[in-house]
Amino acid sequence: MNFTNIAVLVSGRGSNLQSIIDNIENGTIPHASVKVVISDVDGTYALERAQRHGIEAVFVDSNKYENKASFENEILHIITQHDVGLVLLAGYMRVVGPTLLTPYKGKMINIHPALLPSFPGLHGQQQAFDHGVKVSGCTVHFVDDGVDTGPIIIQRCVPVLEDDTANVLANRILEQEHKVFPDVVRLFVQGKLIIEGRKVRITD
Ligand code: GRF
Numbered sequence: 001m002n003f004t005n006i007a008v009l010v011s012g013r014g015s016n017l018q019s020i021i022d023n024i025e026n027g028t029i030p031h032a033s034v035k036v037v038i039s040d041v042d043g044t045y046a047l048e049r050a051q052r053h054g055i056e057a058v059f060v061d062s063n064k065y066e067n068k069a070s071f072e073n074e075i076l077h078i079i080t081q082h083d084v085g086l087v088l089l090a091g092y093m094r095v096v097g098p099t100l101l102t103p104y105k106g107k108m109i110n111i112h113p114a115l116l117p118s119f120p121g122l123h124g125q126q127q128a129f130d131h132g133v134k135v136s137g138c139t140v141h142f143v144d145d146g147v148d149t150g151p152i153i154i155q156r157c158v159p160v161l162e163d164d165t166a167n168v169l170a171n172r173i174l175e176q177e178h179k180v181f182p183d184v185v186r187l188f189v190q191g192k193l194i195i196e197g198r199k200v201r202i203t204d
Pocket residue numbers: 012013014015016017046090091092111112113174177
């Protein structure tokens with residue numbers, strides 16, 4: 001495995017994918033390259049973004065596989081062909097199972113739009129907003145076999161303001177996502193993230 005070769009798994013618009021691509025292209029993440037973008041949803045804007053940058057973009061249709069293991073086996077096959085050493089979940093809306101996770105344990109990173117361990121799962125921004133928190137943010141973490149439970153790498157906070165809607169808050173969080181995810185990818189590629197149990201030490 002070459003840990004500068006990256007695969008990005010997506011399900012939607014791909015703005016985080018775009019921030020990774022942009023930071024690689026402008027030299028902020030040296031030596032890395034996105035080798036393949038895989039979507040479990042057909043026709044996503046994320047796939048189009050990948051194509052525009054000359055990156056292989058693949059739709060893997062879960063309906064064609066008889067179970068999750070064989071679906072994930074196909075994804076594993078694709079990323080192995082590209083000698084991928086880092087898998088990013090950037091708005092990938094499925095829980096990763098053992099077929100894909102086991103070979104990439106410690107090499108698979110997710111971004112979540114809330115301050116974990118609060119508000120895991122779907123619609124983290126809305127959950128936090130509805131709960132009435134005064135501060136929210138985003139979390140980048142290694143993936144484990146739970147839902148948004150893996151070792152936390154970096155978190156960034158934003159305030160929740162009096163006149164916010166959930167949408168305004170989500171956009172404020174997204175701005176931070178676009179900064180912090182590339183930061184984490186750079187640290188990973190440079191070998192500066194060390195997992196020690198539940199904690200991640202950053203040796204920058
Ligand atoms: C982001 O809010 C991310 O934190 C969450 O899904 C959303 C994906 O957005 N996991 P995008 O597809 O990267 O624009």
